[in-house]
Amino acid sequence: MKALVYNGPRDVQVKEVPDATIERPTDALVKITSTNICGSDLHMYEGRTEVEEGKVLGHENLGQVIEVGNAVDRIRVGDWVCLPFNIACGFCKNCERGLTGACLFMNPGTAGAAYGFAGMGPYRGGQAEYLRVPYADFNCLILPEDAREKETDYVMLSDIFPTGWHATELAGVKPGESVVIYGCGPVGLMAAHSAMIKGASQVMIVDTHPDRLALAKQIGVIPIDYSRGTAIAEILELTGGEGADRGCECVGYQCHDPAGHEVPHATMNDLVKSVRATGGIGVVGVFVPLDPKAADSLAKVGKIAFDFGLFWSKGQKVGTGQANVKAYNRSLCELIHVGRAKPSWIVSHELGLDEAPDAYKHFDARDKGWTKVILHPAGMAKRAKRASTLKKAMRKEAVAGH
Numbered sequence: 314m315k316a317l318v319y320n321g322p323r324d325v326q327v328k329e330v331p332d333a334t335i336e337r338p339t340d341a342l343v344k345i346t347s348t349n350i351c352g353s354d355l356h357m358y359e360g361r362t363e364v365e366e367g368k369v370l371g372h373e374n375l376g377q378v379i380e381v382g383n384a385v386d387r388i389r390v391g392d393w394v395c396l397p398f399n400i401a402c403g404f405c406k407n408c409e410r411g412l413t414g415a416c417l418f419m420n421p422g423t424a425g426a427a428y429g430f431a432g433m434g435p436y437r438g439g440q441a442e443y444l445r446v447p448y449a450d451f452n453c454l455i456l457p458e459d460a461r462e463k464e465t466d467y468v469m470l471s472d473i474f475p476t477g478w479h480a481t482e483l484a485g486v487k488p489g490e491s492v493v494i495y496g497c498g499p500v501g502l503m504a505a506h507s508a509m510i511k512g513a514s515q516v517m518i519v520d521t522h523p524d525r526l527a528l529a530k531q532i533g534v535i536p537i538d539y540s541r542g543t544a545i546a547e548i549l550e551l552t553g554g555e556g557a558d559r560g561c562e563c564v565g566y567q568c569h570d571p572a573g574h575e576v577p578h579a580t581m582n583d584l585v586k587s588v589r590a591t592g593g594i595g596v597v598g599v600f601v602p603l604d605p606k607a608a609d610s611l612a613k614v615g616k617i618a619f620d621f622g623l624f625w626s627k628g629q630k631v632g633t634g635q636a637n638v639k640a641y642n643r644s645l646c647e648l649i650h651v652g653r654a655k656p657s658w659i660v661s662h663e664l665g666l667d668e669a670p671d672a673y674k675h676f677d678a679r680d681k682g683w684t685k686v687i688l689h690p691a692g693m694a695k696r697a698k699r700a701s702t703l704k705k706a707m708r709k710e711a712v713a714g715h
Contacts, residue, residue, distance in 0.1 A: 315690065316369040316441030317669045322360025323677070325670050330369060333443040338384035341449030343394060347468040348439045349373035350669070350686040352498050353599055355677050357431050361567070361606055364431035371440030372398035372428040373471040375464065376691070378453070379443075387450045393460035394453040395646075396446055397638030398472045400426040400436055403451035414637040419447065425635065440669060442691040454642050457650045465657035465687060466649045469503070473685075474656045475641040476597050477503025477563070481511060482641075483595030483632030484559040488512030493548050493556075493587050495580040496563035497525040497536075499685045500597060502659045504561045505534045510654060513559075517551060519544045519583075521569070524681050528659065542571040548587045556589035565598030566612060577609055578617035585624045596633040659685045666690040 316330045335342055348371045357364040375395045381388055388394070400420075401413035407424065408416050419426035420434035429438015437445070446452055456467050477500050486492055492508045494501050497520030508516045509532060517535040520526055526536035535551065537544050549556060568580040577600075584594050602615040611617060624631075648654035661684040664672055668688075675683045 314442040315666055319364055319368045319370055320366055325673055327667055333445040335380055335382050338382040339448050340382045341378050341388050341446045342380040343376040343444045343446055344379050345374055345376040345439045345444050345690050347375045347464055348688050350676055358673055358677055362431035369437040369441055370429040371438030372430055374439030374444055375468040385449050388453050393456040395467050395470045398427050399638050400447055402448055411640050412637050413639045414635045465660055466655055469656035470642045470646055473499045473503045474645055475638045476500050476636040478507040478641050479636035480504040480561040480595040480597040481507045484561050485593035486511050486559045489514045490558035491515040491552055492559045494518045494561040494563055497529055499659055501563035504563055505529055540571050545586045556587055558592050560584040560588040560594045562596040562598045566600045577612040578619055582620045585620050590627040592629055594631040660687055662686045664688055
């Protein structure tokens with residue numbers, strides 16, 4: 314089968330690899346029709362992780378079941394399914410508590426497993442024609458009858474929509490509250506979408522990319538240009554000097570200061586200053602225990618210079634960690650099904666799998682207009698090209714619905 318393989322820093326290639334197969338009776342085999350490039354994939358692409366050469370990437374996956382193991386009871390051949398990026402067993406102590414992002418069984422010695430990701434187990438990713446899904450009865454979300462019609466929405470249930478929602482949950486967002494989000498990439502945009510759905514009175518988003526800020530503005534979010542160096546002052550002015558009720562960190566360890574220099578603690582400290590006393594902060598941007606290639610000596614060993622004194626004196630609360638996708642994906646799926654959520658509004662490109670290496674280059678460079686990329690493997694290139702020609706019209710329709 315064809316799959317996107319990591320060869321080394323900024324070197325990915327579509328190659329022929331051995332077919333994905335049923336390996337255990339509890340597995341399902343899924344033909345992947347949509348798979349996204351995630352901002353987290355760029356950490357590996359840029360060589361900032363210990364991902365091994367030859368790894369098939371891709372953890373945001375959707376497709377149709379074509380085979381099941383003889384111990385699979387619920388999932389049937391022909392089902393359209395979206396796969397949480399967390400691979401979970403369903404029966405360990407953490408999974409029983411709903412903490413599937415920290416499964417203790419699927420990646421022994423580490424809490425948490427995922428498709429095609431550094432340090433998250435031996436599992437191949439779904440930027441490929443086929444994907445093996447372990448413990449399929451537990452991990453597959455069966456999609457409604459409009460799965461094909463809303464495929465570009467439903468594929469966001471694999472990661473970024475639940476992750477954006479998770480940011481607002483960690484921050485404690487309630488109806489009527491103000492929210493500030495640092496990071497206007499796909500996850501930050503999904504956090505903004507989530508805050509709006511939850512009834513936030515005011516949503517502000519901070520970034521340096523004008524095209525992404527403009528996209529957020531289209532759904533009523535207040536854009537703040539971080540490059541001006543006045544973000545904190547603008548947030549305080551917009552909130553009567555108090556700061557936002559809640560804040561979301563959707564950037565992670567490769568955040569930059571207004572001048573464009575990588576400063577791993579920048580967004581966290583700015584959030585402490587931007588959020589009111591006793592407010593909540595949710596952190597879903599990736600921070601890693603080790604980053605040997607960082608320029609900052611603290612960051613090399615997974616530390617940041619955090620303004621803990623100010624954080625403590627303001628009595629703020631912080632929640633962190635990757636999303637437990639299964640805690641949210643079923644309810645978020647229903648929001649999409651009934652038209653209350655339309656996460657595909659952020660999609661800028663739909664491409665065939667063969668175009669993935671070039672797409673990685675553009676997405677990594679944050680080129681203008683490259684907001685979210687969906688790849689269509691398994692012979693879907695023609696459909697992807699047709700879809701791309703309709704993308705502007707689809708965006709206008711989605712924005713009108715907000």
